[in-house]
Amino acid sequence: MDADRMSRALTRIAHEILERNRGAGELALVGIRTRGVPLARRLARALKEINGVDVPTGALDITLYRDDLMRSAVGPQPVIRRTEVSFSIDDRKILLVDDVLYTGRTIRAALDALIDFGRPRAIQLVVLVDRGHRELPIKADYVGKNLPTSLRQSVQVRLQEIDGVDEVLVEGEA
Amino acid sequence: MNVHAPASRRPPGGAPPGSGPGGVRLSDRHLLGIAGLTPAEITLILDTAEAMKEVGTRPIKKVPTLRGRTVVNLFFEPSTRTRTSFEVAEKRLSADSLSIATATSSVTKGETLADTVRNLEAMSPDMIVIRHASSGAPHLLSRICRAAVINAGDGMHEHPTQALLDAFTIREHKGRLAGLKVAIVGDLLHSRVLRSNVLLLRAMGADVWLCGPSTLVPAGIDRFGTHTTTVLDEAVENADVVMMLRIQQERMQGHFIPSLREYFALFGLTSARLRRAKDDVIVMHPGPMNRGVEIDSEVADGPYSVILEQVSNGIAVRMAVLYLLAGRDAAESLDA
Numbered sequence: 001m002d003a004d005r006m007s008r009a010l011t012r013i014a015h016e017i018l019e020r021n022r023g024a025g026e027l028a029l030v031g032i033r034t035r036g037v038p039l040a041r042r043l044a045r046a047l048k049e050i051n052g053v054d055v056p057t058g059a060l061d062i063t064l065y066r067d068d069l070m071r072s073a074v075g076p077q078p079v080i081r082r083t084e085v086s087f088s089i090d091d092r093k094i095l096l097v098d099d100v101l102y103t104g105r106t107i108r109a110a111l112d113a114l115i116d117f118g119r120p121r122a123i124q125l126v127v128l129v130d131r132g133h134r135e136l137p138i139k140a141d142y143v144g145k146n147l148p149t150s151l152r153q154s155v156q157v158r159l160q161e162i163d164g165v166d167e168v169l170v171e172g173e174a
Numbered sequence: 175m176n177v178h179a180p181a182s183r184r185p186p187g188g189a190p191p192g193s194g195p196g197g198v199r200l201s202d203r204h205l206l207g208i209a210g211l212t213p214a215e216i217t218l219i220l221d222t223a224e225a226m227k228e229v230g231t232r233p234i235k236k237v238p239t240l241r242g243r244t245v246v247n248l249f250f251e252p253s254t255r256t257r258t259s260f261e262v263a264e265k266r267l268s269a270d271s272l273s274i275a276t277a278t279s280s281v282t283k284g285e286t287l288a289d290t291v292r293n294l295e296a297m298s299p300d301m302i303v304i305r306h307a308s309s310g311a312p313h314l315l316s317r318i319c320r321a322a323v324i325n326a327g328d329g330m331h332e333h334p335t336q337a338l339l340d341a342f343t344i345r346e347h348k349g350r351l352a353g354l355k356v357a358i359v360g361d362l363l364h365s366r367v368l369r370s371n372v373l374l375l376r377a378m379g380a381d382v383w384l385c386g387p388s389t390l391v392p393a394g395i396d397r398f399g400t401h402t403t404t405v406l407d408e409a410v411e412n413a414d415v416v417m418m419l420r421i422q423q424e425r426m427q428g429h430f431i432p433s434l435r436e437y438f439a440l441f442g443l444t445s446a447r448l449r450r451a452k453d454d455v456i457v458m459h460p461g462p463m464n465r466g467v468e469i470d471s472e473v474a475d476g477p478y479s480v481i482l483e484q485v486s487n488g489i490a491v492r493m494a495v496l497y498l499l500a501g502r503d504a505a506e507s508l509d510a
Contacts, residue, residue, distance in 0.1 A: 061225060064237040077501035080225035116234040
């Protein structure tokens with residue numbers, strides 16, 4: 001996936017979001033750190049271009065909710081970054097944004113984290129890439145691209161804001 | 175996402191979980207003092223505390239991170255701030271915590287520190303937070319127990335979480351620590367807060383000025399690369415931060431000062447004296463304050479005072495320390 005296809009996928013998702021929710025009225029975007037955050041901001045821009053509405057956008061760090069935190073034998077604790085959700089999520093429709101959907105465990109943690117901020121009317125999941133291999137009953141509502149992979153492969157999403165380039169790479173043998 | 179995949183699934187050459195940019199970690203599994211920390215480790219704790227502070231602003235001020243972990247707070251000396259701050263930090267991280275104050279424990283029946291701790295160990299806590307009147311008590315514990323030990327103040331030695339929360343508060347206001355002029359005024363001799371603060375501030379490149387009556391200046395304090403003066407105006411002149419220390423009457427076994435009134439006249443921080451400092455100076459005090467002895471009420475409650483912020487920041491900093499130490503493997507380095 002290159003920059004052009006990524007941008008078209010995000011524009012399509014923005015249209016799908018507006019169609020499904022009949023406008024952007026009660027929506028809010030929450031990106032999962034790290035790469036979900038710039039993706040959420042880009043979606044906010046796309047929604048504004050199409051609909052003219054500013055959708056509040058936040059950032060969620062799910063580290064404190066991970067299910068594997070205290071399980072690794074010896075190793076550094078993951079670095080925690082700030083969660084920034086400056087608006088009330090009560091009764092809003094939250095669009096949770098991440099780059100890659102894989103086991104589903106990150107999303108499980110994100111759902112727990114979000115619910116500690118209030119009671120949203122609904123939570124919908126947006127991912128740029130769905131690579132399969134779910135370990136939990138979780139499914140995305142909006143997908144940029146379905147990318148069948150093997151477990152030996154790794155999917156790298158690089159974004160302009162963080163990595164200086166927009167691309168999705170699959171590394172390793174199938 | 176990849177971060178949640180078990181180790182066997184991680185791509186070859188992929189980063190281990192959470193070894194973020196830089197990959198800093200705490201090298202010791204205890205926090206015994208600032209003396210053992212590198213500047214990178216100090217920065218890691220302060221950065222982690224920033225994220226923890228956000229948890230305290232949520233409607234539900236609790237995260238599940240330390241669920242199932244047990245923390246024992248063992249306080250052999252009176253403490254309100256530090257003990258409750260640790261307790262709140264533990265609760266916000268969902269740890270199971272219990273606090274033992276010596277007045278209600280078997281210590282009053284003559285049990286030694288080592289025996290008390292061995293018995294507590296039999297209940298397998300993951301971490302022990304200890305405050306003790308004897309310098310070095312946490313170090314002794316760290317050699318005999320499996321749990322991670324956090325020093326919450328030992329005698330006249332160190333009080334590392336206080337120095338960390340002071341640094342956190344300074345960084346929040348000034349954006350940095352390096353190059354700031356920090357004046358620390360008061361009972362330098364008996365203060366563990368001073369020792370930890372000097373070690374931390376010097377490690378981070380601050381310009382530290384110490385001020386107190388010559389009877390309360392410990393010998394050899396200049397070794398840390400600080401300036402010492404007995405003239406308050408000299409210390410406060412152009413300062414970015416003025417930190418007042420409590421006159422510790424309970425630790426004074428001799429006549430160190432003629433009288434509290436004379437002490438206030440010479441070393442008490444008043445609005446008039448504070449005018450010599452920078453316009454955006456902040457005034458700090460680790461508490462408990464003796465109003466009218468080391469600090470005038472007008473200053474303590476005034477616009478430059480960040481004393482109550484220090485208390486709320488203490489929770490975030492202690493959450494960061496608990497979180498960073500909890501990941502360390504207990505069996506890793508127990509001296510045989």
